[in-house]
Amino acid sequence: MPCRSLDESDASMRQRLVNSLSQSFPHSALSKALQCIKEEEEENDPLSSSCFAELRLDKEAVDDDDDELTSLSWLQDSNLLKDIKAGEDDDSLKENSEVKHEHGFPHPSHVPYNPQKHINSKPPYSFSCLIFMSLEESPTKMLPVKDIYHWILSHFPYFQNAPTGWKNSVRHNLSLNKCFKKVDKDRGQTIGKGSLWCVDPDFRPNLLQALRKTPYHPYHQLQMLANPQPAQQNRYLQEFRPQPLAPRIGPNSISPHLFPFLSRRLGGSALDIDSDIKDVAQTLVSLKSWSKAKADNASFAQGLKRKLGELESPRKPRGPVICTENPSVDHTYSITHVEASEDEYVPGSPGSSIDDEYDFGSEEDIDDYSDDEDIDGLNPRHQFKCNSDNLDSEGESGVDEVDGCVSSGNSDSVRTPTKRARLDFGKRLRFEETSEEEKKKIADGADALLNLAGICLARQQTVPSCVEKLDGTNEYSDESDASSVEDS
DNA sequence: CCCTGATTAAACATTG
DNA sequence: TCAATGTTTAATCAGG
Structure with a gap:
C-alpha cells in the first residue's frame, strides 16, 4: 500500500483526488469510482483494505506520485470519500455506474475491476490471459474450447452479452498463440469434437508475467472465486471448489488456497x-x-x-x-x-516440465506437461514469425x-x-x-x-x-x- | 512515424 | 449435412 505523505492535508488530498478523477473519468465515472470503493467497503472483504494496491504492476510500484494519485487504491484505507458518498442510493448509483457507459467500454484502469459487477466493462485482460486463467483453474490443466468458453462466460459475464466474435478470438488465440497447445489426442480423453488445450510449459512463465502485469487481476480474481456467483457452473470449479479466503499473510500475498500458482508467482516482485x-x-x-x-x-x-x-x-x-x-x-x-527443438527435445524427460522448476501443480500435472511435450515438436504453431x-x-x-x-x-x-x-x-x-x-x-x-x-x-x-x-x-x-x- | 501486440472479422478446412 | 472446432489471413487499433 503506497503510503501517503502525512504532511498532506485531507482537503488537498481530496482536491487532488477529485481533479485526478475528473481527468480520468470524464463521463460521470467519478460516481462509479466512488461506488467501487463503497462496494469494496460494504463487502468488508479482508483483502480490500490492504492487498490490491500492492498487486499493481511492479512498474507502477516505482512510478512517481502522479501515478499514485490517479490510483484509487490508497483511498481504501482512508475515509476521505465518505462525505461525498453520503446520501447516495447504492442501487441507483450502481445502476448508473454500469449503465452510463456502453457495453464493451474498456474498464477504467484506475478502478478496481470486478468482473461480476462491471459486466459492461470489457475485461482488462487479454484473451491470452483469460485462456490461461481458465486452463490454470482446471484441475487437469487442460480444457476443451467449449469449457474455456464456459469458464470465461461464468467468470466474466461481460461476454454473455458480448458479440459472439469473442469465441472466434478465443479460438484464434489458441491457434495462433504459441503459449497454448493442443493435447495429444491419445492423451486426451474422448471429449468429442475438438481437442483439449493446455498451456505450453515453455511459455507458462511468460503468461504468468503477462498476467501479473494485468492491473487488479489477482485481487479481483481471488475475490471472484471466493464469492462464486450462481452462474458459475463450470464442472471443474464444482469439483475444485474455491475455499474461503484465508487471512492474508502479509502485503502482496496471494491466498495459496485459491491460486497456488498465482500466490507463488505474484507473491512478491x-x-x-x-x-x-x-x-x-x-x-x-x-x-x-x-x-x-x-x-x-x-x-x-x-x-x-x-x-x-x-x-x-x-x-x-x-x-x-x-x-x-x-x-x-x-x-x-x-x-x-x-x-531445432524437435531434435533437442528428449521425450518424457522429467526435466522438461516447467512444473519441475516452479513446483506447479500436482505430480499428475507434471506428468501431463512432460508428456505434452511429446507433441510439442509436432506442433507447427511456432512457425509464426x-x-x-x-x-x-x-x-x-x-x-x-x-x-x-x-x-x-x-x-x-x-x-x-x-x-x-x-x-x-x-x-x-x-x-x-x-x-x-x-x-x-x-x-x-x-x-x-x-x-x-x-x-x-x-x-x-x-x-x-x-x-x-x-x-x-x-x-x-x-x-x-x-x-x-x-x-x- | 514505425513497430509490435491485441483484437476482430472473415474465409476456409477439418472433424465428430 | 451441420455445427463445432481449428487454421490462416487481413484489417484495425493502441501503446511504446
Whole structure:
C-alpha cells in the first residue's frame, strides 16, 4: 500500500483526488469510482483494505506520485470519500455506474475491476490471459474450447452479452498463440469434437508475467472465486471448489488456497527481481568460466564434457527461466523460438516440465506437461514469425550470441530451461569460434557486470549459493529463492 | 512515424 | 449435412 505523505492535508488530498478523477473519468465515472470503493467497503472483504494496491504492476510500484494519485487504491484505507458518498442510493448509483457507459467500454484502469459487477466493462485482460486463467483453474490443466468458453462466460459475464466474435478470438488465440497447445489426442480423453488445450510449459512463465502485469487481476480474481456467483457452473470449479479466503499473510500475498500458482508467482516482485539478478550472475559466471576454460584446452575439454553431460542427463539442474519485463517476449505470437527443438527435445524427460522448476501443480500435472511435450515438436504453431534468423544473425556478433541470457529482452528467456541450456551450450560452442579479442571483451564485460551483480547479491547474501549453482550441482528453484530472500 | 501486440472479422478446412 | 472446432489471413487499433 503506497503510503501517503502525512504532511498532506485531507482537503488537498481530496482536491487532488477529485481533479485526478475528473481527468480520468470524464463521463460521470467519478460516481462509479466512488461506488467501487463503497462496494469494496460494504463487502468488508479482508483483502480490500490492504492487498490490491500492492498487486499493481511492479512498474507502477516505482512510478512517481502522479501515478499514485490517479490510483484509487490508497483511498481504501482512508475515509476521505465518505462525505461525498453520503446520501447516495447504492442501487441507483450502481445502476448508473454500469449503465452510463456502453457495453464493451474498456474498464477504467484506475478502478478496481470486478468482473461480476462491471459486466459492461470489457475485461482488462487479454484473451491470452483469460485462456490461461481458465486452463490454470482446471484441475487437469487442460480444457476443451467449449469449457474455456464456459469458464470465461461464468467468470466474466461481460461476454454473455458480448458479440459472439469473442469465441472466434478465443479460438484464434489458441491457434495462433504459441503459449497454448493442443493435447495429444491419445492423451486426451474422448471429449468429442475438438481437442483439449493446455498451456505450453515453455511459455507458462511468460503468461504468468503477462498476467501479473494485468492491473487488479489477482485481487479481483481471488475475490471472484471466493464469492462464486450462481452462474458459475463450470464442472471443474464444482469439483475444485474455491475455499474461503484465508487471512492474508502479509502485503502482496496471494491466498495459496485459491491460486497456488498465482500466490507463488505474484507473491512478491522482489523475489523475481532477485531471481533475475541471479540469472544474470549465473550466466555471467558461466560465461567467464567458459572463456577461462578455453585458455586451458585440457580443462576446456573437461568442462565441455561435463557441460554436455549435464545437458544430456535427465533431472539435472537447468538454467532458470527468465521472465523478462520486455513485453515482446511475454506470451505473444512472435516470440523467437528454437526451431531445432524437435531434435533437442528428449521425450518424457522429467526435466522438461516447467512444473519441475516452479513446483506447479500436482505430480499428475507434471506428468501431463512432460508428456505434452511429446507433441510439442509436432506442433507447427511456432512457425509464426519465428525468428530463428535472429539467432543466427546475432551469432555473428559474438557478444549478443553469448549474453543472450543476460539480456532480458532476448528470446532465450522464453525457452524451457532444458531447451535454453542446450541452446546456450550451442552458443558457447560458437562462442569458442569467436576471436580471442572478442572473448576477452566479453569476459571483461562479464567481469564488470558480475561486480555489479555481486553487489546486489552480496547484499542479500545469496552470492555463494548462486555461484555454487553454476556448476550444476544444486537445484535452482523459486522456493530456494524465496527462502534465501526471506532469510535475509 | 514505425513497430509490435491485441483484437476482430472473415474465409476456409477439418472433424465428430 | 451441420455445427463445432481449428487454421490462416487481413484489417484495425493502441501503446511504446
